[in-house]
Amino acid sequence: MSTSHPDKPKPGLLGQLADFFDDRTGYRALVHEALYERVPGGARWRYVWGSTLVFAFLTQVITGLVLWSSYSASAQTAWESVYYIQHEMTGGWLLRGIHHVMAQAMVVLLALHLMQVVIDGAYRAPREVNFWLGLVLMMLVLGMALTGYLLPWDQKGYWATRVATNLAGLVPLVGPSLQQLVVGGPDYGHHTLTRFFALHAGFLPATLVIMLVVHLSLFRKHGLHAKQPITKPDAMFWPDQVLKDAVAMLAVMAVVLGVILMPALRAMLDGRPIVPGELGAELGAPADPSQPYAAARPEWYFLFLFQFLKVFEGWGATGEFFGAIVVPGLTMAVMFLMPILGRWNLGHRFNVAFTLAILGGAGLLTALALNEDYCARWIDPATFADVRELHEKTEGDPAKIAAALGNDPGKIADFKKRHRKWDAYRHSQAFLDAAVQAKVDAERSIELAGRPEKIPPAGALELVRNDALSQGPKLFAQHCASCHAHVDPAAAGASALLAKASAANLFEFGKAAWMRGLLDPKQVAGPAYFGNTAHKEGDMVNFVTNDLTDRDTWKPADIEAVIAAMAAEAGFADTQAPPDLIEKGRTLIADGERCGGCHKFGDNDMELGSAPDITGWGSKEWLVGILTDPTHERFYGDSNDRMPSFGKADEGAMPLLTSQQIGLIADWLRGEWYRPAAAAH
């Protein structure tokens, strides 16, 4: 070999191999050039930001590629595959956690890097182009953050993205087409996911890599922009600056891991069990276009933009266009002009002031946004009691309010101000409630997805939509709660709720306790049973208050037997109740001298029509029947009091509820829904 010296010992096998490749590639020179760069004035901590950003990006590439190997982008599989990564795959929570938290760290590091470059004037000639590249890189990173938010296809990402893409529609002329291209069609669905995923994992990172290579090689070409004045001797990039960079990277990683593991530490200190799936990035309930999501917010680093839109409140569409497009666009334009402005000393000062103002303004807007959402946590609603009272009394009519305040302009202005604050409180409370509800929904969807039967092919949304525990309360609130209460009579405030209801309390309907109350002469005509209905003075009330109190025919033990038998009909037989007690109860009920005098029960001689058939009372089949059509002769027939036939409709019309919805209400009333094995007992 021409390069080997005669006095040098022949290199070993490895050395020979290295020589072979160096001969053909010249890699040693490359490595040398990469590492042995002069750092004027010595290594410094303030130069580490760029390197930490590269590190953060590489972390995202590594974790992102592995996530990709388990992710499936479609409306029926995105949430499901992310659920599987987060809750079932070993280490999935950690990997996803790192990807999620590092994305946020990257935004912070970007801000720091930008601030440092501007303050040091590192954008000045000949580094202008590199500064512009840096700005493009920044936009690419933000673009990846924005597109990544949608990929789990949970409620949070779905609704936040709807808002963001609707804003894209405001761009003049091309807006609607642009929006349709991004969304992948007229509506959100598979192609929104596939497109966002292609952007997130393909177009954007590929562009970013190209730009980054140019950014770094230009950085090398110009050399490091040293902080003046230089007081210390120069040092080499390797190992002095690399050591500082590596320490900084380690620190960034430590912070990221700390954020992920902090809840685990807290759980450990509180003695709670640690559930790995709950660490790292959260996963909301699966996206549901028909289910409102009141807690929709963008990621925290976009909150300032979200808040900024509110500055233009009242400007209508122009304000929207201004806030979402014009101002951010102008800001970016000013940033692109910075290297030119920076040629003059005054310009440089302007640049620094501008950058700090933007960052400070963003910080302020973020704080404002957080305050709007969370202020109910630290405001006492009692301080607004009078405002609320006056508003309710006057029904918000300004004239009446003015009159009530004696037309005193000072008082009116004060009222208006405080009413606005009260309004802000309520808005915040609504957000906090929605956030709690979102958490409950998310936990339930994850519980359902973890069933041994797994997720059906139609996706997790089907599980949620068919879940009595999640849907029951909503359906009940919408269709039943205008008449019926559903409240534990022993709970605080129950009596007020019962008094307001105009039909029976359905809490624990079908259970022995409910039946015991019905057969209690003191309760049967009360608000929890027939008190607020047309049956208040009906046969049943009459029977309970007169016949049942006759101790000659009805011994307390007989009544207990009836209660046990009725609960058994509903399928809620107390396991303690002896079978012969239930048998005795059945005989009493069927007896034509007793309940069977009005009610059909089993094969007793009673005809349908005089009172509800109580065979299988409270069972799912019975509940579905009465919900479908209470006017059926099997139930109340002509004496039905106001209850709609939810499942029956005339020819060509839609019933109020589908049979599936009726089944869900019945299951919910009976407390029948999926419970995971561990929590079942």
Added chain:
Amino acid sequence: MNRHQGNADRGQPVSGGPAASGRRNFLAEFAAMVCGGLAFLAPVGAGVWMFLDPLRRRGAAAAFLPVTELSGIPDDGVPRQFPVVADRVDAWTGFAAEPIGAVYLCRQKGSQTVEALSATCPHAGCFVEIDKAEKCFRCPCHNSRFTIDGGIVAPSPSPRAMDGLECQVGKNGAVAVKWQNFYTGIAEKVARP
């Protein structure tokens, strides 16, 4: 000098060197650019062509969809929320009878006609909720408020009032709503194609 070197550095004269005529050079450059450009045109063109496909997709045509029965809307002047159910196509998946959105229906005392409002916020498309206590509508996303009949409450992030929908009550009491989506964020109510 190393024996492993690229052709360019071998030091032999190149045919296109200073000796060659400028015209020939220009032709070669031009031809190179045309051939290379044409070669790339196919994948780029095909890519753009397919990428623009969503532009020619249209949502389902606006149609009257049965929502509920007249008896399901109490005549107390308070709007109630109802899901709108229809068949839906998402690229390759067809859904039968899926909830695709929601409307607020409202009936005045004794009236046989129904007022319908879309629950989609005209600001940026969130889901407007009803605030029973304050008797108004409220959008949780940017806090737009609307009066109980959907009117705008200034100052508001929303550029217009809630979108009313056409509503028909059939002879048998079936209530059908003409379901439409509108562009958000603009002052005029323009239906999406």
